[in-house]
Amino acid sequence: EAAEQSEREVVPKILDPVDFSDSLQLPETLEAYRYICVARGKAPHLLNCLLDLRLGLDTGQTDPARHPEIVIATGPEGGWTTQELEQATAAGFIAVSLGSRILRAITAPIVSLSVVAAVSESSVKANGEDFA
Structure with a gap:
C-alpha cells in the first residue's frame, strides 16, 4: 500500500535478518552487485560506486537503464569486525x-x-543520452 501511495514501480526487497556467515552465500544475492558499508578507511562512497554502475563504467554493461540487483550490508552498532570484513570481501x-x-x-x-x-531516479547523462 505504501508503495502504491508513493507511486513506486519497484519496491525494494529487504531480506529477513540472518546469521552473518549465512548472509554471504544467500542464493538470491549471489548474482547481485554486493556492497558492505564501512565506517572508517578509504573505501569509495556508495554514491560513486552506484553512479559508475549506472553509467556502465565498471561493468561493460550496454544497457545503463537496466536496474541491477544490489545488496547493501550495513553493520551493527560499533561496526563490523575485521574478520567479518575479510569474509565479506572474500565473498x-x-x-x-x-x-x-x-x-x-x-x-x-x-x-x-x-x-x-537518488541514483536510480536521477537523470544522468552518458554519451549524451538521457536515461532515467
Missing part, C-alpha cells in the same frame, strides 16, 4: 562508505536506500 562484497560521519545501525540502511533511490 565478493565491495567495501563502500556512506560518508565521513559515523551513522547509527538503524540510520545506515535508510541512508543507503536513499542513495540507491
Whole structure:
C-alpha cells in the first residue's frame, strides 16, 4: 500500500535478518552487485560506486537503464569486525562508505536506500543520452 501511495514501480526487497556467515552465500544475492558499508578507511562512497554502475563504467554493461540487483550490508552498532570484513570481501562484497560521519545501525540502511533511490531516479547523462 505504501508503495502504491508513493507511486513506486519497484519496491525494494529487504531480506529477513540472518546469521552473518549465512548472509554471504544467500542464493538470491549471489548474482547481485554486493556492497558492505564501512565506517572508517578509504573505501569509495556508495554514491560513486552506484553512479559508475549506472553509467556502465565498471561493468561493460550496454544497457545503463537496466536496474541491477544490489545488496547493501550495513553493520551493527560499533561496526563490523575485521574478520567479518575479510569474509565479506572474500565473498565478493565491495567495501563502500556512506560518508565521513559515523551513522547509527538503524540510520545506515535508510541512508543507503536513499542513495540507491537518488541514483536510480536521477537523470544522468552518458554519451549524451538521457536515461532515467
